[in-house]
Amino acid sequence: MSENKDSMPKNITELYGTNVFNGKVMKEMLPQEIFASFKKTLLMGSPLSLDMANIIAEAMKNWAIENGAYHFTHWFQPMTGITAEKHTSFIVPDGDHGVLLSFSGKELVKGESDASSFPNGGLRTTFEARGYTAWDATSYAFIKDNVLCIPTMFCSYAGEALDKKTPLIRSLEAIDKQAQRILKLFGHKDVQKIIPTVGAEQEYFLVDKELFLLRPDLLHCGRTLFGAKALKGQDMEDHYYGAIKAKVLDFMQELEEELLKLGVLSKMQHNEVAPAQHELAPLFETANIATDHNQLTMELMQDIADKHGLACLLHEKPFAGINGSGKHNNWSLITDTGHNLLDPGDTPQDNAQFLLFLMAVIKAVDSYQDLLRASVATAANDHRLGGNEAPPAIISIFLGNELTAILEAIENDTPYCGDKKQKLEIGVSTLPHFPRDVTDRNRTSPFAFTNNKFEYRMVGSALSIAHPNWIINTIVAESLESFTEVLEKSTNFTEDLQKLIKDTIKTHKKIIFNGNNYSKEWEEEAQKRGLSINKNAPDALQALIKEDNIAVLEKHHVLSRLESESRYGLLLKTYCKTVRLEALTLLEMIKKNILPDTLRYQKSLAESISLKKSLSLDFSLEETLLLKFTHYSKDMYQLLLLLEEQLITVNTHKNKERAFYYRDSVLSTMEELRAILDPLETWIPRDQWSLPTYEDLLYSVV
Numbered sequence: 001m002s003e004n005k006d007s008m009p010k011n012i013t014e015l016y017g018t019n020v021f022n023g024k025v026m027k028e029m030l031p032q033e034i035f036a037s038f039k040k041t042l043l044m045g046s047p048l049s050l051d052m053a054n055i056i057a058e059a060m061k062n063w064a065i066e067n068g069a070y071h072f073t074h075w076f077q078p079m080t081g082i083t084a085e086k087h088t089s090f091i092v093p094d095g096d097h098g099v100l101l102s103f104s105g106k107e108l109v110k111g112e113s114d115a116s117s118f119p120n121g122g123l124r125t126t127f128e129a130r131g132y133t134a135w136d137a138t139s140y141a142f143i144k145d146n147v148l149c150i151p152t153m154f155c156s157y158a159g160e161a162l163d164k165k166t167p168l169i170r171s172l173e174a175i176d177k178q179a180q181r182i183l184k185l186f187g188h189k190d191v192q193k194i195i196p197t198v199g200a201e202q203e204y205f206l207v208d209k210e211l212f213l214l215r216p217d218l219l220h221c222g223r224t225l226f227g228a229k230a231l232k233g234q235d236m237e238d239h240y241y242g243a244i245k246a247k248v249l250d251f252m253q254e255l256e257e258e259l260l261k262l263g264v265l266s267k268m269q270h271n272e273v274a275p276a277q278h279e280l281a282p283l284f285e286t287a288n289i290a291t292d293h294n295q296l297t298m299e300l301m302q303d304i305a306d307k308h309g310l311a312c313l314l315h316e317k318p319f320a321g322i323n324g325s326g327k328h329n330n331w332s333l334i335t336d337t338g339h340n341l342l343d344p345g346d347t348p349q350d351n352a353q354f355l356l357f358l359m360a361v362i363k364a365v366d367s368y369q370d371l372l373r374a375s376v377a378t379a380a381n382d383h384r385l386g387g388n389e390a391p392p393a394i395i396s397i398f399l400g401n402e403l404t405a406i407l408e409a410i411e412n413d414t415p416y417c418g419d420k421k422q423k424l425e426i427g428v429s430t431l432p433h434f435p436r437d438v439t440d441r442n443r444t445s446p447f448a449f450t451n452n453k454f455e456y457r458m459v460g461s462a463l464s465i466a467h468p469n470w471i472i473n474t475i476v477a478e479s480l481e482s483f484t485e486v487l488e489k490s491t492n493f494t495e496d497l498q499k500l501i502k503d504t505i506k507t508h509k510k511i512i513f514n515g516n517n518y519s520k521e522w523e524e525e526a527q528k529r530g531l532s533i534n535k536n537a538p539d540a541l542q543a544l545i546k547e548d549n550i551a552v553l554e555k556h557h558v559l560s561r562l563e564s565e566s567r568y569g570l571l572l573k574t575y576c577k578t579v580r581l582e583a584l585t586l587l588e589m590i591k592k593n594i595l596p597d598t599l600r601y602q603k604s605l606a607e608s609i610s611l612k613k614s615l616s617l618d619f620s621l622e623e624t625l626l627l628k629f630t631h632y633s634k635d636m637y638q639l640l641l642l643l644e645e646q647l648i649t650v651n652t653h654k655n656k657e658r659a660f661y662y663r664d665s666v667l668s669t670m671e672e673l674r675a676i677l678d679p680l681e682t683w684i685p686r687d688q689w690s691l692p693t694y695e696d697l698l699y700s701v702v
């Protein structure tokens with residue numbers, strides 16, 4: 001790929017989407033009327049006839065074969081958070097004569113899958129193990145590794161969602177419906193569809209593959225379970241936007257190229273704050289496609305890193321003491337006529353509409369803080385949130401001083417003291433021009449309004465963005481519906497709109513915070529304001545089964561009660577499994593590496609002592625060291641026994657108590673162990689320490 005460096009810009013237009021069965025290809029390959037009615041189906045969600053599916057399937061197969069793909073798969077996103085695929089060949093026997101290449105509309109639209117081996121939170125038992133995948137025509141099919149991948153949803157035969165995609169798609173319908181009702185009130189007749197747009201900025205680490213393989217904790221758990229700080233951490237701040245190393249540059253270029261072929265445009269790639277950390281910002285797309293593309297991005301990052309002798313770490317906190325990785329989920333709403341509904345307009349009417357959509361988000365986030373927080377709650381993200389590098393585990397909204405001042409003026413009927421003093425009458429006066437707040441560059445807010453979109457920054461780097469987005473879509477749909485109910489009955493639209501906006505500001509302004517979210521004072525202030533504070537996943541996940549939260553998802557047909565409850569169970573279980581695996585890995589590393597390394601070092605000290613003794617030399621230093629390490633080892637051993645015991649005791653607990661036990665007992669013993677291991681590492685001679693250190697890992701890529 002490196003020979004392409006110079007020709008890359010020329011190739012962009014040629015490469016873009018070459019592996020995608022997109023609108024352009026369909027237009028070329030499908031009969032005109034089929035293409036037209038397919039587009040209508042996409043826009044209006046009307047069902048697709050089998051005849052039409054047959055024709056599309058035939059074209060898809062021909063295109064796939066032309067591009068070297070002889071297999072197809074229904075590509076889906078089970079609740080494991082990664083994607084799943086089962087390859088089927090186009091080749092079928094043709095009588096006695098040989099074989100045919102065939103792919104029917106039925107095969108395109110629906111696939112059977114053994115659901116029993118995917119986590120489902122108890123929604124299905126193994127004797128009714130069949131689930132099915134259903135084509136999601138809103139996301140284009142593509143070729144990856146010579147296989148035609150058809151984006152699908154994954155459901156049980158009773159229709160329950162078993163994946164991350166189904167609720168997301170349901171939430172798109174919910175927000176479209178409610179946003180349309182609002183736009184009708186503002187007199188828009190031309191808008192047929194309103195779609196959330198998402199751009200997910202992805203952070204990741206790259207380390208040397210061989211060193212990665214030598215660390216069982218990175219290999220099995222994705223993060224280091226101990227490790228003394230590297231001499232040079234991120235304190236020098238020279239990595240951020242610094243020159244990109246040659247090997248990383250090669251990786252980034254290949255990644256960009258492969259993504260381009262899949263129709264994913266990366267807007268920017270750069271180094272992050274921490275050493276070995278990088279970021280990719282894609283161009284935003286509709287929420288559904290952005291979700292698929294983010295999954296593909298994560299997959300490709302790992303595959304391509306591997307080809308370059310690197311390992312891509314997507315974990316939220318691979319190394320203690322330096323920044324973790326997140327995913328900034330930029331979210332907005334756009335009409336099919338191209339209008340961004342979170343973009344303040346130029347006319348009084350546009351401004352009023354903008355303010356109402358802004359209010360919808362503020363009300364939604366305030367009313368369902370805990371549900372939004374729960375959508376990013378995992379064992380891994382717990383290590384990152386609140387760590388002075390990422391937003392705390394408290395949801396609040398950043399609006400910037402200017403926009404906040406405008407809202408205050410509206411709330412209090414006072415003149416806005418911006419560039420010109422004026423009273424704001426909604427629907428009559430235009431919003432004063434508010435410059436983008438400079439403090440926007442202060443990245444401490446978990447949910448920040450940035451110009452014409454909101455940026456949800458609590459999402460973890462390894463997470464699928466489906467869950468946070470179906471929550472945002474649903475809760476904003478709920479606000480919009482409540483607004484419509486008031487405004488549809490209104491006899492004086494402008495007056496009632498003004499009152500609605502004022503009331504919403506009054507009730508929900510407690511969620512707005514423009515200060516430093518990392519400060520201790522903010523936590524106290526948030527507590528006073530009554531905001532919900534859930535510092536860890538087991539606490540945060542409880543929100544998933546709170547009545548109000550179940551109700552809002554059920555009302556908008558995004559998740560049934562049963563689906564919410566089963567997802568809760570599943571996420572708690574995943575939390576437990578994650579911590580368990582970490583504890584087991586830590587025990588193994590202590591037994592296989594650390595303890596033997598330490599004992600070997602003690603042996604060499606003991607030998608040195610007896611040698612010096614025989615020569616009548618002073619051996620007090622060796623003796624002090626030997627005593628010190630004897631203590632370290634004994635303490636380590638005691639904690640190791642305790643951890644082993646806890647891993648047995650934990651099984652006597654069930655459900656949420658089990659998760660709490662992992663959090664309160666297992667994780668805290670692991671932390672106590674770490675408190676011994678990290679300083680110990682600094683004392684053991686390099687040639688006697690058998691594991692790669694932070695220094696090795698963070699500065700391994702040149």
Ligand code: ADP
Binds near residue numbers: 267281282285
């Ligand atoms: P910022 O400077 O605020 O970080 P950028 O323009 O650099 O904003 O964009 C950051 C990310 O936000 C990119 O991934 C971009 O595609 C995405 N983004 C921009 N506009 C929108 C929008 N209207 N909806 C969703 N995402 C958007």
Ligand code: MG
Binds near residue numbers: 201328455
């Ligand atoms: Mg950003």
